[in-house]
Amino acid sequence: MGAGIAEVLARGGLAVVGVEVDRDALERGRGHLESSTGRAVKRGRLTAEAQQEILGRVALTTDFADLGDCDLVIEAVPERLDLKRRVFAELDRVCRADAVLATNTSSLPVTDIAAGTSRPSQVVGVHFFNPAPVMKLVEVIATVLTEPDAVTGVAELVKGLGKTPVTIGDRAGFVANRLLFGYLNGAAAMLESGHATRDDIDTAMKTGAGLPMGPFTLMDLIGLDTCLQVLDAIYAESRDRRHAASPLLRELVTAGLLGRKTGRGFYAYDGVEQAKPDAPDGPRPVVGIVGVGPLADAIAALCDRAGTQVRDSAAELAGCDLVVEAAEDAEAGRALLSAAAQAVKPGTVLAVTSVDGSVIRQAMATGRPADVVGLHLPDPAAPLAEIAATVATAPDVAGRAAELAGRLGLTVVRCRDRAGFIVDALRFPYLNDAAAMLGAGYADADSIDAAMTLGCGYPTGPIADLDRLGPDRAVTVLNALHAETRDPALAPTPLLVEHATAGRPLR
Template structure:
């Protein structure tokens, strides 16, 4: 099965990017839009994107002209009648996609393959609406399509093996790395990414930490390329909300229900970069950081001596009656504070990634003690993130359930460890895949962190995956690989 002429239906940012990728690989492309105005906008997207490639040295001026020459634009779907493959890239609304595929089914030649670029909707439902379900697949490119290397190829129970193989081969021909998965809501990347982003919104809504603190903890502490709220603004809060709705409809897992704050912001039209305001974008009055006159301190808990030495070198003194007590906590901080006479002075400390210090304040912690602890962290070369005394604080509370989801995905047979790690690195720009990260952190540490989260929140999704429990019980610290 050879694909030489490919149709792209919908020339928004994503569709025009897909058309560019196809044309740069030497294929003839027919771009289709609903009307002349949308078609002109799609042409502008193509011209601007290819010009940026020239400016960055990725294309020569002659190559750009050749790429644009391979793309023909039209408003008539009937012009797709000779296409070998048609990729749909219209908005994520099932009531729009099904009639569109039924129309394509009538227009395109019988041997043509129909593909949807949906990021979360059921490919099976779309395929079942046509007379050729065995020739319908999901072909999910990531934005921006000319840059992102990952492509998810989604098979349904109907998909013919030869069709799947041909589409996978095409993805490689386009210079992409294909990962083949089954038809589950969110597929692979969004099924792991979006619950993590939604969980961040829930922590913010619950007042566990502030927006900037959560982003700093995940970016500087964990090493994510962007914090969760910056990512939500980038992909669009409406897109995230709709994907969470699809996930919840399939799983009925409470953790997949969109965070109330997310729903509220979407209703208010605060959608992120596309509207200029989301979690970021609103100008706020600058607040000077509060200053502390702390002179003496005390430390407690495992691993505290390195921090204490840094502070002593900086000129601060330890004392039996200190201004603030920094406790490296291995259990809820309030349990330590309640046993002290000067309970208002105690602040929990959790160092993440050697760069961030999460500062857990309890119901007993005095405000000036929290301010003092933040000042000392800066002196010690750490970025302070203030949070409430909750299991996992910020970083672990967000990271461990994401890792647990990856274990469950693998254990269900949905995807291999290699494919999951590869997809999250390429699709999200992570330095490590979830299994690589778990093996670096230690499986027992992740398991124990999940147990603490489950003990506090009683969320089923926080209970360690059975495979993770099994491996830790067996004394293993790596996952089985074929």
């Protein structure tokens, strides 16, 4: 990170002094700088002369005293509080009294680092993302001790380097990591609970939530040791059990299975491609829809796109392969499905669209619960179907439901009958955390959205997501998750409830 940050500063025309522990480390740092700028030259993004100018602006040394004239020092030593405090004591000794001292820590409290110096008012966090020359986001962290001028000065400098600074307070994980790692740990806990498989969770979040990669692929890429370290640091402050690293993650780290860098983590990277199951083949299923409303319309539109026949009158249900209950009200849905259950031929799959963990209740009311599954389309515009089997669903029925949905051109994932199925169960707690940050005044909506889009590569930020999905839907899903788990952190945050009640978006 140190080499990356030095490159960003030198590219911005600033003179940089890079300090390393010893000559070997210094040469490694020089190698990083040369190869990174060299790649830019090869790609035609930088001329050879510009590269030389950039490298000429970086003086490398092993002597802290060479930092004596610097206006700003950015520390990027390993993520250990004792080490950072030692380095800051040394910086405090050698740097000018008016120099600003910054830490690139990902998750340690900046206040703890600042408090060990004689100038806590001049200490800030500047959290660059990896790789620093590419990633646009920089979180600028002010502690309660930081002088406002030091913060604005650093934010302006960051902006001048072509980056987007987001100024926030000193909370473990800041914005991006706090939101991201809560979600990643939620995915690990979901896997551990047996609710869904690794592959189905990854597929669901990619296809159904439009994320660039699923949570297990991302954790393997970040490194499971880093994930564990960040979660431990966030948990130390939040004491929120959702930040308590999943035992599965800890076990993988203890076993030395750290992800891509060691060849195995949640996945094995042994060059052996996992065979992908073939898309189910066969005639388009005949689908019956009972109930009216936007959900029923969305399913009818989907069937239309797939070129399949839709039957929605009671008399026609006998010829259906799949009957979907899509009523807006659970009680009406129960009555409609029970009537449909009498009309269909044996072997017809009955699907319930409620995602509040109540598929089993609807199923019992039909008198033939073995034929009932849950079916959820987390985003009607995305080709993902989540199929939930209850304890009463016959195993072959769940398989048949998955096959029928596949023949409608949908990617299918399977899970148990729990609130939110997969996508909603993982994304709404994350969105709730973002709304809570906004409600607490920790960061504004633009900063929160920028943190996730520019820092984590999300296609849209959480506040924009909440407004797209609707605060009322968020409150409904969160209430269901809270009712099921009794976890206070899953109760919808007051700001969200207020916006849902007022029918107003967050922005």
